Amino acid sequence: MSHPMAIVAAALEYISAAEELSAQLGYPFLGVVPPSEVIDVPQVLSRGDQLRLCATGRKAAGPVLVDFVGGALAHRRRYGGGKAQPVAKAVGLRSGFYPKILDATAGLGRDAFVLAALGCEIHMLERNPVVFELLRDGLHRLRLAAMEDRELAVIAERMSLLGHCSSAADWLGQQPEESLPVVYLDPMFPPRGKVTKVKKEMVAFHHLVGADEDAAALLAPALTACYYRTVVKRPKLAPYLTEKKPSLSLEGKSGRFDIYTKHGVPG
Incomplete structure (x- = not known):
């Protein structure tokens, strides 16, 4: 079954937090993968220092995040x-x-x-x-x-x-x-x-x-x-x-x- 969204970790140290988010939202966890290299789902949530919503593929636009500081x-x-x-x-x-x-x-x-x-x-x-x-x-x-x-x-x-x-x-x-x-x-x-x-x-x-x-x-x-x-x-x-x-x-x-x-x- 295809999914509209997946979860990725930005680095090894974020795997645990990404897996927790995957279980919470019900979207598959793909591992430590750059959004630009994901081809099977249209967008991912990338768990790193910041949580980012990213379109996938090499020509995708930049990520969306909530930044109240800068x-x-x-x-x-x-x-x-x-x-x-x-x-x-x-x-x-x-x-x-x-x-x-x-x-x-x-x-x-x-x-x-x-x-x-x-x-x-x-x-x-x-x-x-x-x-x-x-x-x-x-x-x-x-x-x-x-x-x-x-x-x-x-x-x-x-x-x-x-x-x-x-x-x-x-x-x-x-x-x-x-x-x-x-x-x-x-x-x-x-x-x-x-x-x-x-x-x-x-x-x-x-x-x-x-x-x-x-x-x-x-x-x-x-x-x-x-x-x-x-x-x-x-x-x-x-x-x-x-x-x-x-x-x-x-x-x-x-x-x-x-x-x-x-x-x-x-x-």
Whole structure:
């Protein structure tokens, strides 16, 4: 039987951890093999210092991982625009008001990290078990780095990954009414048009996650569970989720934020 995914170890010392991951996720373990030399499965999880999702074959794009310490997120933390960023405005963040946020579609945790860096407490949900492991690995490395960096330590304290659940809609539906200050939704949307270089690096991720066909089921329980607002991140030209018009929308560089308000934020 063919598998959509397999597990490999980046070096001999990671074999035990890779075997454990294989047993946990139910994907075969191929041993210490570079992803470029794997030909029988389209993607692998490579267990090394970092957990990496890799497309296979010699012409595959680069790996996908969660990196809260360096790279693009480190640059954005320092130079991203602070509270003036559209995502910050969308959740209602302002001086003296830093809402607790439930990110119900956490993905690779990028927006969650940005909001935590700006002062919000973030609880993340992720239903895909592979993406959940990528997130957990990224948070683990963030907390290791935080032991030597007080600024990262403060951010790490604000971020938590809730236990794996197969349905964010069901999880939201089980929460008491108006118990979550802000709910943030960023469902995967089918790609359109030309594929950019950045998107090519995400081929393995998009292949793994696909489009969130049940995205519409998230909005109603989110609106019931939130107190201040529910924020939905969408591509600029995408229709409203469930065709429900938001209270207002904010446009960013590559998309927009549809905001469904219930109670006014303090200010």
